[in-house]
Each structure stands twice: as structure tokens, then as C-alpha cells.
Amino acid sequence: MTTQTLDGVSVATQANVYFDGKCVSHGITFADGRKCTVGVILPSSLTFSTGAPEVMEGTGGSCEYKLDGSSEWVAAGAGEKFSVPGNSKFEIRVTGAPYSYICHFG
Numbered sequence: 001m002t003t004q005t006l007d008g009v010s011v012a013t014q015a016n017v018y019f020d021g022k023c024v025s026h027g028i029t030f031a032d033g034r035k036c037t038v039g040v041i042l043p044s045s046l047t048f049s050t051g052a053p054e055v056m057e058g059t060g061g062s063c064e065y066k067l068d069g070s071s072e073w074v075a076a077g078a079g080e081k082f083s084v085p086g087n088s089k090f091e092i093r094v095t096g097a098p099y100s101y102i103c104h105f106g
Helices: none
Strands: 016-018 023-029 035-041 044-049 054-060 062-067 074-077 081-084 089-094 099-105
Touching: 054 062, 054 074, 074 081
Parallel strands: none
Antiparallel strands: 016 023, 023 035, 035 099, 044 089, 054 081, 054 099, 062 074, 062 089
């Protein structure tokens, strides 16, 4: 397990629970105001809506995703990132081990 210590970071202790617990995350705010969530998606197929643009950074497991308006599923795993436009949707499916991620906003 990799651990990083950051000064001036606040973490929401209340979990964000979506899709009957198939996706759980915690919000993080950095000293400079940047926000992200750190979470996990259990095996499932889910559709998310975005407000702000997002960058999904895989930290464990793998997934396949399909951006709004696309018919192509793309594989992504630990150490890989994908970008999602603001005010759109994306589908994500996890079929094996849980997919852990950091979601960067903005």
C-alpha cells in the first residue's frame, strides 16, 4: 500500500455512497482549493453524470469505460487516467477485483 502525507489537506469523513454501495468515496480538499475524491467501485455497471470536467486516475484493479456519445469501451487500470468532459455522462463497468481511483475535478 502506498501512503502519502500532505500538509493542509482536509478529508471528508462522511463517505459518499452511490448505487446501493457499489461506489464509495471520500472528498479531499487541498490547501490550494483543488478538490478530488478517493474511492472504490465494486464489480458492477454504472452510469455517472458530471458537472465539472473529471480525470479518473486508477490506483488498483481495472475497469472499462465508455464516454457519452461513444460506442467504444476502453480498458483502464492502475496507473492509467482517463478524462471525462463536464456536463456529460460516462458508463463504467468493473468485472473483476474492485477498481480503486482518485477522481480529480476541474
